[in-house]
Amino acid sequence: MARCRATTGLSLVAALAFGSFSETAFAESKRCELAPREMFGQEGKRGISAEDLVNLTDFGDLGVSPSSYAFELQPGGAFLAVRARRAIVGDDSYCTAIALVPLDSKNRTKVIDDGGDIAPATGDIYGIADIPVGGPKAALLRWSPSGGSLAYTKIAGTRSEIWIYELASASSHLLLSSAVDIEALSWSPDGTAVLFSSRPGKIEALASIEAEGHQGYHYDGRFWPLSGDRPFVSSDIPSIDQAIDVQNSAGRAVRPDDVSALHPSASRPAGSIRFAESNDGSRLAWTTRESDSVSGETALKVKVEKQDIACGWDVCSNIAAMWWSDDGNHLLYQRYTGIGDNRTEFFIWSPGNGKPRRFLSTIDAVFGCRPWQQQLVCAQETSTKPRRIIAVSPSDGRRRTLFDPNPWFDKLSSGSVRRLEWSNEFNISTFGDLVLPPSPRERKRLPLVIVQYDSRGFLRGGTGDEYPIQAMAAQGFAVLSFNRPMWYGSLHKPKDQIELLKASINGWADRRSNLSSLKVIIDKLVNEGLVDANRVAITGLSDGASTATFALSNSTLFSAAILSTCCEAPSTLALAGEALHDFYVEIGYPTSFAANPGFWREGSLMDAPRARPVPMLIQASSGEYRMALTTYRELKGRGWPIEMFVYPDEGHVKVHPAHRLAIYRRNIAWLQKQLSP
Incomplete structure (x- = not known):
């Protein structure tokens, strides 16, 4: 997908994509009650039914790859934010929730807002944009640098919205309503603006296709006949980066450090596959292919205070994700191993001080991890238990549950x-x-x-x-x-x-x-x-x-x-x-x-x-x-x-x-x- 990074305020075309900014609008979607009471109190063990599986409360992306997005960890580590959803079969709809999960386990999970409508996801493929993919369209959640505010996206009918929740006032307000999808979301480094990417050019492209229909469409690569009788827009429509001041909801110029915040991968070493940077920027880690083959082994490379350090042990290959500890002294990483890569291992390494130490090896799916204090916070699914959020201790690999939206499921017999x-x-x-x-x-x-x-x-x-x-x-x-x-x-x-x-x-x-x-x-x-x-x-x-x-x-x-x-x-x-x-x-x-x-x-x-x-x-x-x-x-x-x-x-x-x-x-x-x- 082509990308154009705006260096001025909102362009005319971009402005046409937005509704008026509002601080008083309220979401009207159905808000979920997490772990609803009617699902407790089931007496005795019984087998799992189709209804039980449909009634599960889900959160995050559908996949379980290491990069699958499941939650957003607050800077400072008091809360994590999730967007949950649960099917309501009777009226063929979903309830949704934006929830704050306390990491200290002393407080209860708090639902702060509904999560908007569940809309089917679309994707770009073969040069065509917005092909129907199905499954729920992803929501984006981003904490401000101070951790005092949470920005999150919602779908409201045909529009994509950005909302802000303020911890201090415990209130949410609508910041932006867009006629096109919000494709990336972040905060400016100083926390004064919300940054986002979208493709407002789709509006003009759709209007052009509508006008073309009066003379008949030329059948070409723009068609996806399985899903429609007219051309789709091109996936080459550029994505525009924009910034909105959170105090006055006005657009402002996008700065160079905004671009790095919105697209952190842009500053990675050339050819890198996985990448991690310490909080102070003094330590980098990345993986590269050791051969020209896309299926070849990968190697781990580290730079500490401008000094290159190689990780030459076998356990430094096939790395799927990695993170620096909060103090920057240790690199934690996740790798696949075993038959068909069916086993996931986690290691901790102090570069330059011996071999990495494995602290967890499992066939469970553990993914979407983030470092928190001296632990990793991750999503987890086992073969018999649906998704939950856990904390993993690198000292001994012990896991403890932080958030389980389906405690009733344990009452069933697998x-x-x-x-x-x-x-x-x-x-x-x-x-x-x-x-x-x-x-x-x-x-x-x-x-x-x-x-x-x-x-x-x-x-x-x-x-x-x-x-x-x-x-x-x-x-x-x-x-x-x-x-x-x-x-x-x-x-x-x-x-x-x-x-x-x-x-x-x-x-x-x-x-x-x-x-x-x-x-x-x-x-x-x-x-x-x-x-x-x-x-x-x-x-x-x-x-x-x-x-x-x-x-x-x-x-x-x-x-x-x-x-x-x-x-x-x-x-x-x-x-x-x-x-x-x-x-x-x-x-x-x-x-x-x-x-x-x-x-x-x-x-x-x-x-x-x-x-x-x-x-x-x-x-x-x-x-x-x-x-x-x-x-x-x-x-x-x-x-x-x-x-x-x-x-x-x-x-x-x-x-x-x-x-x-x-x-x-x-x-x-x-x-x-x-x-x-």
């Missing part, structure tokens, strides 16, 4: 979880988690459901959250949460992402690797006497759906399938538009069916000559169901037992609470019917 590790025929290793019913089972083989394709953190519903793992286990299924192996192209030491994808797609090598991994683990579970080889279902969204359809095209492992997106086929490239078509051709897909029929006979379910008909359920979004139509019609015409449901107003990841619960319930009921003995 299925047992067993971490599995194995290698496929290509000698690529991966892992998964086998979840068995919570009640003691009879000595009989269980039906198995494969859920894809990331098995880190809380085992809720797989990627896209449509397959309720624990709820399915409670109904008597064995469920394998399958973590896809690394991309096959990584073995070829690719120089960039395009090379990696080309090597992965050549001969469908990556899909063959995934299928091999699935076959190895299914055979293992069958040989252990745990599962019934004749009652195995595969499910998937996106990459997981592609793995599922390839498996159905090239094996007889599965007796049923549920897809959240569908399907790899020659028509898919046309339906997705010119930009996506060109990208797929660049990474190795043929330009048409006629150009390489053999390619599609292996990779497209509707063209696969040896595919065995099995019951299939497609649960598609309104933004993507068109991709499924040719495959659906072809398979239905051949007599496959196939049905499809389309969920309105949804993108890639579905967000409506009513839809999420309906999908959970339908998937469970359908699997019970198809996999019954």
